[in-house]
Amino acid sequence: MDITYQFTKKRGNFGRQPLFCDQGPQICDSIVPLVAERKNYILRNPVHQQTQNTPAASKHQVNTIRAEYTHSGANHAEGGWPKDVNITDPEATQRYRRKIEKDDNYIHCVMSLSPGLEHYVLQNNAIDMYRAYYAEMSSVPGPERSSVRTVNVCREPAPGRCVRAVCWQPDGWQFAAAHALVDFDRRSLAPQPSYVWDASHPQAPLLTLGARDDAMLDVAYAPRVPHSLAASLLGGRVGVWDTRRGGDPALLCPPHIAHRDLARRLLFINTKSGQEFFSSGPHGVCKWWDMRNLNEVTDELIVDLVKSSTEQPNMATANGVSALEYEPTIPSRFMLGTENGLVISGNRKGKTAFEKLPAKYEAHLGPVWSLERNPGFLKNFLTVGDWSARVWSEDCRDSAIIWTPPSRHRITAGAWSPTRMSLMVLTQWNGALAVWDLLRHQHRPALTAQLCPEPLFSLRMHETGTLAACGSEKGNIYLVELSPNMAHTDKNDKALLTAMLERESKRERILEARLRELRLRQKQPERTASASALPTAADLAALTAQYALAVRRELAALS
Numbered sequence: 001m002d003i004t005y006q007f008t009k010k011r012g013n014f015g016r017q018p019l020f021c022d023q024g025p026q027i028c029d030s031i032v033p034l035v036a037e038r039k040n041y042i043l044r045n046p047v048h049q050q051t052q053n054t055p056a057a058s059k060h061q062v063n064t065i066r067a068e069y070t071h072s073g074a075n076h077a078e079g080g081w082p083k084d085v086n087i088t089d090p091e092a093t094q095r096y097r098r099k100i101e102k103d104d105n106y107i108h109c110v111m112s113l114s115p116g117l118e119h120y121v122l123q124n125n126a127i128d129m130y131r132a133y134y135a136e137m138s139s140v141p142g143p144e145r146s147s148v149r150t151v152n153v154c155r156e157p158a159p160g161r162c163v164r165a166v167c168w169q170p171d172g173w174q175f176a177a178a179h180a181l182v183d184f185d186r187r188s189l190a191p192q193p194s195y196v197w198d199a200s201h202p203q204a205p206l207l208t209l210g211a212r213d214d215a216m217l218d219v220a221y222a223p224r225v226p227h228s229l230a231a232s233l234l235g236g237r238v239g240v241w242d243t244r245r246g247g248d249p250a251l252l253c254p255p256h257i258a259h260r261d262l263a264r265r266l267l268f269i270n271t272k273s274g275q276e277f278f279s280s281g282p283h284g285v286c287k288w289w290d291m292r293n294l295n296e297v298t299d300e301l302i303v304d305l306v307k308s309s310t311e312q313p314n315m316a317t318a319n320g321v322s323a324l325e326y327e328p329t330i331p332s333r334f335m336l337g338t339e340n341g342l343v344i345s346g347n348r349k350g351k352t353a354f355e356k357l358p359a360k361y362e363a364h365l366g367p368v369w370s371l372e373r374n375p376g377f378l379k380n381f382l383t384v385g386d387w388s389a390r391v392w393s394e395d396c397r398d399s400a401i402i403w404t405p406p407s408r409h410r411i412t413a414g415a416w417s418p419t420r421m422s423l424m425v426l427t428q429w430n431g432a433l434a435v436w437d438l439l440r441h442q443h444r445p446a447l448t449a450q451l452c453p454e455p456l457f458s459l460r461m462h463e464t465g466t467l468a469a470c471g472s473e474k475g476n477i478y479l480v481e482l483s484p485n486m487a488h489t490d491k492n493d494k495a496l497l498t499a500m501l502e503r504e505s506k507r508e509r510i511l512e513a514r515l516r517e518l519r520l521r522q523k524q525p526e527r528t529a530s531a532s533a534l535p536t537a538a539d540l541a542a543l544t545a546q547y548a549l550a551v552r553r554e555l556a557a558l559s
Contacts, residue, residue: 144485146447147447150480151479153202153478154202156195157205159476161181162180163458163472163473164178164180165458166219166459167460168460168469173199175197175460177194177195178216178231179215180192180215194216208247215234216233217263220267222268224275228291229243230289232265232279236260237252238258238289239253239294240252254294257295262281264280264282265324267279267325269331269334276290277289278326279324280303284320285318286321287299287300303319303320303336303338304317304357306357311353319338320339325337325371332349333347337367337368337369337370337383339368342362343360343383343392360397361397367385368384369411369414370384372415375416375421379394380501382424384411384426386410387408388407391403395505396508399511400508409428409429411427411428412455414426414427415461416461418464418465419466419488420437420486425459427458432456433450433456433470437486447486449480456471457471457473458471466482467481
């Protein structure tokens, strides 16, 4: 390959011969230095930077060796033929075949390779290559990959107000959020609007709900009227909103009918109209309302635990309510979580105050922040308070059957998964979301995700079980999606959870019976000791004689 290249140029293009001569210096221009810039000059010694202010006037052209490539190949459809054999000529190929077949090496190669070739040919003919083998065997489930991811964040237009409650619209992807920022004296510190959001469009709220200079503390959608919702207010009143008419309240109860203190919680109940709800607050009174007429209450109950059927409840000793629970499949029953750590079971069909509040559970030392029944096992319910969450059974009133270890950060809210009965979700003060699966672990959460640095205050699960809305202290609502293995129930989960809850309930009943037996044994020696300590007639006579003798001695000493 030739690596040289010849350049040609005419002699006339070379130019004339340069002639140089000596000449003295000549000033073309004089630039006077600036005094102000001279003062800003700083001498640096040493200088670790090279400077080159002259323009580059060089140009290089280099001839490099070029590599030339060609594409070549061989057609092996008829085997490898020599170059001098024309494969398109049948006579030439036939002569070459006869020549190779007469060679002794060809015969030995064929005899040595034929047994292996025959084996693989017979093997290919015996096996059906196009058949799906082992199709009748069940597929092995893959490893579970539990995950939680934040799909959207709904940021409040006026940040800084805590999200007090979140409620999903029935059979929809819209949700309402109640925002309120109050001080220690329960006075509002910011404007009071709340919002209705769409889970798929978190950029701006769909509707702004106003309450006439009153903050919302809880909000709930009507189960049979998806465009209507009810809310409890900071001033003690309750109101009804129609999302089709705008953000102004459609109805508000009169002040003289409202609660004495703030209305903290509100829930709809199962009735024929589907438009009745009840509310309560820290003053210790539950009121039932009909959203079609808020000028009067349909029922009222003082949350005071009386000891007999003849005793009347008193507002002075009523228990402040911090959480409400209602199960639509049990229309006449409800549950209350109080500020002093009690969980009270209620029955609206009771005729007396003792029958309306028949049972209580000493759940926590502080207020009960969340209270919810298990959707698959109605006898078991979840309570959240202090630094732990507990699972209770209605058969065991002295102690919970399952409880979480004390957390380093306070647990603020909790809820069951509506689709996976063994799953419960908890929010914490440090902004973390803890997912507990009782069938996997009972001493630690199955998954913990850090959603935000600020505390989380409210939590509500979507009816599909795959999405959860968590409200934070700064007014942000985090929409969290759970992985499919944490949102769906397997075929054996219900039987396993039933066995586990029955086992734990039986264990607690045995411990309660043993504790009652020990208490009874402690009381029996006290009764026998007190009975043996009573004085007899002989003891009284001896004491009388001793007293008379002492009196005579004192009289003799005086005389």
